[in-house]
Amino acid sequence: MIPENETIDFIEKGHKEFLHHLSIDCVLFGYHEHQLKVLLLKWKESDKWSLAGGFIKLEENLSEAATRILKERTGLDEIFLQQFQTFGEPKRSHRSKADIDHLETITKGSVPADHWLLKRTVSIGYYAVTEYSKVNPHPDPLSDKCEWWEIDSVPKLIFDHNFILAEALKALRMQIYHQPIGYNLLPEKFTLPEIHDLYETILGKELDRRNFAKKLISLGLIKKLNERRSIGAHRSPFLYKFDKRKYDKALKDGIILAF
DSSP states (O other): OOOHHHHHHHHHHGGGTEEEEEEEEEEEEEEETTEEEEEEEEETTSSOEEEEEEEEETTOOHHHHHHHHHHHHHSOSOOEEEEEEEEOOTTTTOOOHHHHHHHHHHHTSOOOTTOGGGSOOEEEEEEEEOOGGGOOOOOOTTEEEEEEEEGGGOOOBSTTHHHHHHHHHHHHHHHTTTSOGGGGTSOSSBOHHHHHHHHHHHHTSOOOHHHHHHHHHHTTSEEEEEEEOOOSTTOOOEEEEEOHHHHHHHHHHOOOOOO
16 A cells, blocks of 8 residues: 555645646456456545556656556556547546545545546546556555456446546457467466467357467467466366567568458
């Protein structure tokens, strides 16, 4: 948890370090035990949850800010990151007296109605994907918890964050046909059933196992290893891994996956 003095310092002095009216919301997806998950924050002194996000420092560009925010929340430097939409409805971040009361509870002092955190904010949406087991979740200055939630169990989030999450998932499902995003969600070595289940989970539909594997292998995106995983009597499937060189090329040039 962020120390209380750092939280108060952010609330009272953050306007000197960060841009006003413009924020970044990061939808970080992870995959674990056949479930697609998203990283959420629980606000201090509240039962409200939000996406991982933050403000842009005065000297940062957008991608630098998004990368920094995700590193602060996960401890990771290299995460697949994609800007997907801007959210600027006039009332998307409407603040009420309850929001003023919330800040006053945290700071234990009075907060003016024109405080920089209470003003209208336009948000730049990014989605990111990473292997679940690598993440070490950390709260931000306004939160006391940072946890993974299953997509189907996400609670009502603050502002328009449920809508942002839905749009991010839509963008991820479109992008997975054109870039080999699965590389960022699986361990280094995996079985064909594991990568098949990953794509089915993300897309929310059944995929023909034989055609799916044939497509990935024919594109050279994955390669078979001379290793097996023992998972029971008479069951030792071969392991596969992504071909990093071809993965990087596909990430740069794009591909067309038709399952």
